[in-house]
Amino acid sequence: MGLRDMTRLSSTIPQQIFRYSTINHNKINPISPWFISGYSDAEGCFNVSLQKNPNGKFYVRPSFKIKVHSRDNLLLMRIKDYFGGIGNIYISTKDSTFVVRSLDDILKIISHFDNYPLITQKKSDFILFKQIIHKVYEGDHLSAKGLQEIVNLRASMNLGLSDFLNTIFPNTVPVARPLIENITIPHPEWMAGFVTGAPKHNLRLGISILGGSSKNLKTRCGLNKKLQILYKNYCSSRPYSTNIPAIKVNEHTVHSSYGVEKYLSLEVWGINLRSTVGDKFSRNELAMIKLPSYERSVIIGLILSDGWLRFVGARSKNAQLGFLQSGANGKYFWFVFWSISHYCSANPKLRVRSRFGKENISWELYTRVMPCLTELHSLFYSKEGVKVIPENIYELLTPVALAHIIMGDGQGSRHGLLLCTDSFTIPEVIKIMNVLIIRYQLNCTLRFHTPTQPRIYIREGSMPKLRIILEPYIIPSMKYKIEKKNIFYLNLRDYLRRG
Numbered sequence: 004m005g006l007r008d009m010t011r012l013s014s015t016i017p018q019q020i021f022r023y024s025t026i027n028h029n030k031i032n033p034i035s036p037w038f039i040s041g042y043s044d045a046e047g048c049f050n051v052s053l054q055k056n057p058n059g060k061f062y063v064r065p066s067f068k069i070k071v072h073s074r075d076n077l078l079l080m081r082i083k084d085y086f087g088g089i090g091n092i093y094i095s096t097k098d099s100t101f102v103v104r105s106l107d108d109i110l111k112i113i114s115h116f117d118n119y120p121l122i123t124q125k126k127s128d129f130i131l132f133k134q135i136i137h138k139v140y141e142g143d144h145l146s147a148k149g150l151q152e153i154v155n156l157r158a159s160m161n162l163g164l165s166d167f168l169n170t171i172f173p174n175t176v177p178v179a180r181p182l183i184e185n186i187t188i189p190h191p192e193w194m195a196g197f198v199t200g201a202p203k204h205n206l207r208l209g210i211s212i213l214g215g216s217s218k219n220l221k222t223r224c225g226l227n228k229k230l231q232i233l234y235k236n237y238c239s240s241r242p243y244s245t246n247i248p249a250i251k252v253n254e255h256t257v258h259s260s261y262g263v264e265k266y267l268s269l270e271v272w273g274i275n276l277r278s279t280v281g282d283k284f285s286r287n288e289l290a291m292i293k294l295p296s297y298e299r300s301v302i303i304g305l306i307l308s309d310g311w312l313r314f315v316g317a318r319s320k321n322a323q324l325g326f327l328q329s330g331a332n333g334k335y336f337w338f339v340f341w342s343i344s345h346y347c348s349a350n351p352k353l354r355v356r357s358r359f360g361k362e363n364i365s366w367e368l369y370t371r372v373m374p375c376l377t378e379l380h381s382l383f384y385s386k387e388g389v390k391v392i393p394e395n396i397y398e399l400l401t402p403v404a405l406a407h408i409i410m411g412d413g414q415g416s417r418h419g420l421l422l423c424t425d426s427f428t429i430p431e432v433i434k435i436m437n438v439l440i441i442r443y444q445l446n447c448t449l450r451f452h453t454p455t456q457p458r459i460y461i462r463e464g465s466m467p468k469l470r471i472i473l474e475p476y477i478i479p480s481m482k483y484k485i486e487k488k489n490i491f492y493l494n495l496r497d498y499l500r501r502g
Contacts, residue, residue: 034081035290037189040119041196042078046070047125049132051157053168061171063144063153065136067112070100074296074398077378086111109136122189123197127181131156151175195291282348284371289321292346294375296401301342302379303399304407307435311390312380315372322380323372327354330364334480335410337366346370392431400438406476415484418463425456432457445469 048068053061067090071079079092079101089111090103103112113133121129135156143149151172158164158177169175188194284292294302302324306312310326324346328336340351351368370376382393393399414421424432432449436459439445445465450458461469470485477485 034078034085035190035192035196036085036115036119037192038196038199039082039085040116040121040189041193041198042082042200043069043116043196044121044123044125044193045197045200049125049128049160051132051135051153051160053154053157061150063135063139063150064104065106065109065132065139067103067109068100070098072296073097073099074299075099076395086115106136106140110140119193120189122183122186122193124183126183128160130181131160131178191287191291195293198291199293284348289371289373292371292373292375297403298343298346299379300401300403301339301407302376303383303401304404305339305411306379306383306390307392307400307404308408308411310411312376312384314380319372320377321372321374322376324370324376325367326369327365327367330366332480333366335478336368338478339407340368343370346373390426392427392434394434396434397438397442400435400442402472403476405439405443406473409473409484410477410481413481413484415486418487419466420461420469420485421450422459422461423452424458425452427457429457432459435459443468443472 046069048070050066050068052064052066054064056062069079069082073094073096076092076094076099079099082101083090083092086103086108089105089108090101093100093102103109113136116129120126135153138144138149138153138156144153151174154164154168154172154175155178157168158175159180163177164172164175302310305324305326309328310324312322312324314320314322324343326336326339328339336351340347347368348371349369351366354365354367356363356365382395382399383390385391408422409420412423414423422435424435427435429449436447436449439447439459439461445468446462447465448460448462450460452458466485466487473485
């Protein structure tokens with residue numbers, strides 16, 4: 004196979020790429036049962052559907068579901084493993100869903116939530132769901148009376164019955180929905196799971212001041228308030244730390260088809276901190292830290308360029324991120340630091356090294372040692388500790404990650420852009436190139452710095468599209484890499500940067 008043929012190969016198509024993983028599960032801490040309960044309070048769903056069989060009779064089909072973004076497939080796999088491999092994971096381009104439908108398997112789900120209870124109003128759905136499962140298990144659904152009792156219970160779950168079921172069961176009388184009161188945070192891991200799931204809804208939703216809001220909008224705003232109350236109570240009663248900041252609520256006004264709308268955005272630990280440098284976190288707090296989408300993409304871009312992950316010492320179970328930049332790239336370095344300073348326990352250090360009689364100045368930072376970075380280490384490093392390109396690079400290489408790859412390892416030219424991917428193998432570089440071609444529709448070719456150091460060249464015709472993609476994420480001091488300049492300007496800029 005020739006080089007030209009190789010550059011056209013795609014390692015996998017996008018729909019398939021989500022089904023593979025290079026994760027080493029042995030390096031990842033077992034998921035906490037309280038984390039699962041907290042995440043289920045935010046993202047889980049107990050559902051009972053009533054469907055007709057070919058004979059025209061209704062049958063009851065219960066299910067438990069957890070739906071996540073496709074980038075969180077690992078979380079669903081760990082949840083599935085925790086429950087002993089029951090259920091199925093359905094994967095699409097954007098979302099993945101863990102679904103349990105078997106009656107015997109649902110009994111295992113019920114047993115978990117009996118031992119590690121839900122605490123939000125979703126517990127009401129669980130209580131009604133549990134009653135329905137008991138009736139189905141006893142065979143009550145086989146009689147007209149028992150089926151109607153199940154429908155009465157179902158009518159008080161979630162959003163109630165559909166118009167179709169209301170028509171079929173006109174004698175339905177919804178049971179009283181259980182009221183959940185005296186809510187307290189049962190465990191730090193519950194809070195970690197709840198915050199991991201809940202902000203996906205709460206950070207962008209609010210309530211209209213013109214009366215045009217939908218029911219869902221009001222409900223989600225209520226969840227916003229619920230999270231605020233839970234978190235404030237948790238921060239005021241935690242026995243082991245004073246590091247977690249108070250919750251922050253921002254108010255925004257936007258214009259929409261409904262008119263002027265007021266939105267509340269809720270920022271919780273992991274999002275609203277500018278820096279926690281110098282603070283010491285307990286093991287529980289470190290386990291609670293999750294990477295929001297933007298920060299996760301920043302770190303992935305650093306790993307693929309000038310950053311690295313490492314285990315500090317032979318006994319260390321978790322990884323930390325290291326990042327180094329020359330003094331000439333100081334603006335970019337400090338931009339990165341303030342993007343991820345919340346994950347650092349110390350300020351950056353200035354390094355002065357002598358080489359060939361000349362002093363070289365550089366900036367270096369290290370993050371805390373955290374489980375969330377261990378998961379990334381399992382993706383981007385082989386068992387031998389060599390940096391690799393994971394099979395799911397298609398979903399990992401977001402515009403933010405791409406911007407940091409270019410700011411770190413991009414090399415501007417008169418016409419196009421060269422990505423210095425020298426440390427990766429040819430098949431691995433082809434994986435990256437295929438993402439640029441398939442996902443971002445960029446015209447790329449493979450070039451070689453040396454026979455064993457492949458690089459990616461983005462052609463001039465794709466540069467306008469690339470500028471549009473990167474404009475929101477690339478800092479001004481690095482825009483010269485993607486701007487069209489004459490060759491004299493580029494040579495002069497590189498000369499001045501080298502000092």
